[in-house]
Amino acid sequence: MLSAGSDVAVGRATPVSRRAALLSTRLVARDTWWQEFDCPDIAAAALPGQFVMLGVGLDEPGAWLLPRPFSVGWTGPGGEVGILLRAYGQGTRALARLEVGQTALLLGPLGRPFDTAGADVECVAGGVGLAPFIFLAAREAAAGRRVRLIYGERDAGAVFDPALIARLTDHDPELFTEDGSAGRKGLVTAGLDPASRALLLGCGPTPLLRALAAFAREHGRRLQVSVEEHMGCGIGTCQGCVVRGADGRWVKSCIEGSVFPAEELDWGAI
Structure with a gap:
């Protein structure tokens, strides 16, 4: 891991x-x-x-x-x-x-990629946090692993073309919108299954990642998150993308992330 x-x-x-x-x-x-x-x-x-x-x-x-x-x-x-x-x-x-x-x-x-280690995965995407899961879902499916793709937006106008998602990934996303104008009404976290043992992956706005971290702690789920931080260089020079680690040190999300196991981050400081 x-x-x-x-x-x-x-x-x-x-x-x-x-x-x-x-x-x-x-x-x-x-x-x-x-x-x-x-x-x-x-x-x-x-x-x-x-x-x-x-x-x-x-x-x-x-x-x-x-x-x-x-x-x-x-x-x-x-x-x-x-x-x-x-x-x-x-x-x-x-x-x-x-x-x-x-x-x-x-x-x-x-950056550091997701490490699925051959596990079935449950991907939770908020907004353009969908992007890495388009890539991941196609690869995992080709390897014969099960992928669940849960995708949320504010409203129907913001929803990435579901037909194109299906063509690129060979998966139909489970869609949530906050106002119910497309898919199911509610936050994307409403699609989480507490009984699932699949590896949980998250990408999207910080409030979503914070909610996923709390869910993972409560239900004993393994979780990796891709953080969304401002970056000026992408190679560790500008230090504009630092986040607080669980050990108290500042880590550069561009080189030590942007994917982290959730337990490695200080969610009270993010």
Whole structure:
């Protein structure tokens, strides 16, 4: 199992920086795009739970300088890397405006991946926290393991195209919306099964991860979470992504995470 005290780089490919052409871009929900880049080196090396730093670089006059972190959402047989992008600000809106044939800079794969160790898994995704589970579900299913994918959004307008999820993962997600406008009404945590012994994986906003950690403690469930922190570099230099570990030290989520066993984090400080 993962351990923050271990050499967190063991088994990972060395990150590479590549300028990659945008192969396709598709509006899949409100302010949300599915983009696929031509980047065989990263596609061949990436593991579920890892991420890339994505930016337009300095060639574009007036471009914002810092890249943004995105989970690797899928890799294709032709070297494609899929990214689920929700436009929140200037940087992500610039990426959303990219047209097919234009290029972006990708650095990756970065971070510590999920470690399923052959277990059946129950994935809980909030918002664009869905991305790593698109990648993971496809791989786990291909290996013959059972995957349950529980996905929540605020309303129907924010829901990533369920048909596309099914095509990419060969799984139909169990959908929850807070207002009941799509799928079942309620928070995504309403889909949790206390009796299940599957490995629990979570990705999404911090309140969701905190709720999953409490659920896991109460029911004796194993849980790994992918934290969503602001990152400026992705390689441990800027220290903008630190989170408090259960041992009291600050850990860099870009290199010691962004996937952590839940018991390794101080949930009172996150």
